[in-house]
Amino acid sequence: MKKIGLVGGISWVSTMDYYKFINDGVNVRLGGLNFAECIIYSLNFGDIQEKTWVNSYELLLSACESLKNAGAESIVLCANTAHLFADRLQDTIRLPIIHIVEETAKAVKKAGIKKVGLLGTKFTMEMNFYRDRLEKYGLDVLIPEKQETRDYIQRTLKEELGIGFINPETKTNYISIIKELVRCGAECIILGCTEIPMLISQDDINIPVFDTTKIHSQAIVDYIVS
Known part of the structure; x- marks a missing residue:
């Protein structure tokens, strides 16, 4: 080993x-x-x-x-x-x-999916280091369109999930955010923060969910x- x-x-x-x-x-x-x-x-x-x-x-x-x-x-x-x-x-x-991004991109590509919805910290969603790596594998990347939505995700990751606190209201809001990404064309959702799987799983979403952890x-x- x-x-x-x-x-x-x-x-x-x-x-x-x-x-x-x-x-x-x-x-x-x-x-x-x-x-x-x-x-x-x-x-x-x-x-x-x-x-x-x-x-x-x-x-x-x-x-x-x-x-x-x-x-x-x-x-x-x-x-x-x-x-x-x-x-x-x-x-x-x-x-x-x-x-982690290389391995996630390989898994998405293997599933035959082209357009992904990405959730993560503001840095993961907004900076190029993550999206460029996904795009290298031919993937189109969607993130929540509104700045206030991305700020909300960042805040809940820091103040709730980062300390292990699970808030049912936050889960409802995340599912609404995901549904909006689906309406915009996302064929799958990448849980691009290792804390998000504490809140969201495949059982919550009717398109493929990729748990990066x-x-x-x-x-x-x-x-x-x-």
């Missing part, structure tokens, strides 16, 4: 999901009492929020370097937004980074047992 390093804490609630999915996946593949050999560096999410994501490269780099020094053979960034720096981090630390975790399992 290969040893992986997880940059977690961004947020801790979704890092728990990663730990469960990865270990469950390895055990399904190898059986017995086999589980993942991994190292977790759990960042203080408050430090990220204080600096803002766009100014957090040094925090992420420090975490990656610590994991490399501890023997990690590859790095996992346990947040979609952290992939803003994935290429730069990989070039600097000279370890492979298992890329699960997709990423499966790719990590494939790497570990390869």
Whole structure:
């Protein structure tokens, strides 16, 4: 098995999901009492929020370097937004980074879908690093049209889901946002924040839903047992 390093804490609630999915996946593949050999560096999410994501490269780099020094053979960034720096981090630390957007794009393309609705942090929805990667695979990307809608998603991710709080009213509002993306032509929905699957699942939506946390975790399992 290969040893992986997880940059977690961004947020801790979704890092728990990663730990469960990865270990469950390895055990399904190898059986017995086999589980993942991994190292977790759990960042203080408050430090990220204080600096803002766009100014957090040094925090992420420090975490990656610590994991490399501890023997990690590859790095996992346990947040979609952290992939803003994935290429730069990989070039600097000279370890492979298992890329959440790459793996999600492959899964969508394999399903034969062209037009995707993307939900995530404001950075994920509005900046080019995520959308460009999806478009590289021939995907058309739709995000909520109104700035106030994107601001609302950002606020609820920070103030609710990021601390593990599930608000039924927020779920209703997210479903309404998704329905608007479907009316605009979305053929599937990418849950492009690792906390959103706490709130929204395939059972809530009548078009395909791509859970980036699960997709990423499966790719990590494939790497570990390869």
